[in-house]
Amino acid sequence: MAVDKIFENEDYIIVNKPYDMYINSDNENEKNTVTCHIASHDSHLSSSTNPLYFVQRLDYSTSGILCIAKNKTAAARAGKLFEKRxxxxxxxxxxxxxxxxxxxxxxxxxxxxxxxxxxxxxxxxxxxxxxxxxxxxxxxxxxxxxxxxxxxxxxxxxxxxxxxxxxxxxxxxxxxxxxxxxxxxxxxxxxxxxxxxxxxxxxxxxxxxxxxxxxxxxxxxxxxxxxxxxxxxxxxxxxxxxxxxxxxxxxxxxxxxxxxxxxxxxxxxxxx
Missing domain, CATH: 3.30.2350 (Pseudouridine synthase)
Structure with a gap:
């Protein structure tokens, strides 16, 4: 299934995650992930050349809106909003x-x-x-x-x-x-x-x-x-x-x- 980008700016990518798809995986052979569709397999790791920061999670079985930050500053901004409800x-x-x-x-x-x-x-x-x-x-x-x-x-x-x-x-x-x-x-x-x-x-x-x-x-x-x-x-x-x-x-x-x-x-x- 394709991962559609709903919104993107210099700080965030917001996608429509399909059902029955992982957000990321440490298994390099697992290709059924959001990261593999929109970036690289290791993009959820800080060691990646272009790391992404997941400020929220969705279950494997759940579909819908998923917010991803492109940098640490943006991740911290969004993270505080989630933390403070x-x-x-x-x-x-x-x-x-x-x-x-x-x-x-x-x-x-x-x-x-x-x-x-x-x-x-x-x-x-x-x-x-x-x-x-x-x-x-x-x-x-x-x-x-x-x-x-x-x-x-x-x-x-x-x-x-x-x-x-x-x-x-x-x-x-x-x-x-x-x-x-x-x-x-x-x-x-x-x-x-x-x-x-x-x-x-x-x-x-x-x-x-x-x-x-x-x-x-x-x-x-x-x-x-x-x-x-x-x-x-x-x-x-x-x-x-x-x-x-x-x-x-x-x-x-x-x-x-x-x-x-x-x-x-x-x-x-x-x-x-």
Whole structure:
């Protein structure tokens, strides 16, 4: 798959990462990486003749916007925004099941390493005192229901996700924790959800509020333009329009609001 450059200036390259692609690899024989497509295999190393600096990460299975700095100064500038949680990130996801209990939710489950020996690289939510393990860190995700429908006859829901914190696998863990795993998420369905051709999680919009020349980057909606998905999809109830850039910006404004007047709201958190 090609790696499309959405934006580039003297400091940053912002790409639309395909699903099922690594960002980089120390294995020189691994060519399925973003770095191999846009630069050289070793460009993520400081020893490279033209090093690149990844100021954020996306999972192998996740597609969408990825910001890459061209120099240390630019990396530090963007890194501070991420560290101070000043960036705004928005993801489209399709999850299993129809979400009927709420339209908007805040998910506050802490996320830690899954202690099970057979679950390497897997994370776990703290939803009860029994799940307090793996040195969990506080995590917060907002979820807005956009549309219900069916995929291969099974109920699914299109949601907008806004991570407030940036924990490993946070969105996947939080969706699973509220009973709606992401469609095609092989890992967080215990290797059950293997039929879909991809995991349906896409980083759709990234806002970097630099004091000078702030960046607001949006990628095209990736699911319904994919024939392998759209021919298996049947629409149900639509709550918000979201497929054009203008409509997606509008639903981002909805999920940004602190108040919940007129919206069916739910909060998920572990109470000791």
């Amino acid at each position: 000043l960036t705004r990130k928005y993801y489209l996801a399709i999850v299993r099941g129809h979400i009927l209990g709420f339209e908007l939710a805040d998910i506050h489950y802490a996320v830690g390493v899954d202690p099970s020996p057979q679950s390497a690289h897997k994370m776990s939510p703290v939803i009860s005192s029994a799940s307090l393990s793996g040195e969990p860190r506080a995590a917060h995700t907002r979820m807005l229901v956009l549309e219900t429908g069916s995929y291969c006859g099974d109920p699914v829901t299109v949601v907008l996700l806004k991570p407030i914190t940036g924990r490993r696998h946070q969105l996947r863990v939080h969706c699973s924790a509220v009973g709606h795993t992401i469609l095609g998420d092989y890992t967080y369905t215990n290797k059950v959800d293997s039929t879909p051709h991809r995991m349906f999680l896409h980083a759709t919009r990234l806002i970097l509020p630099f004091l000078q020349d702030p960046l607001d980057i949006q990628s095209p909606e990736p699911f319904f333009t994919d024939l392998e998905f759209s021919r298996k999809w049947k629409p149900g109830k639509k709550f918000y329009k979201y497929k054009t850039q203008e409509d997606f910006t509008a639903v981002c404004d909805v999920i940004d609001k602190n108040y919940t007047v007129g919206i069916k709201y739910e909060e998920f958190c572990f109470k000791k």
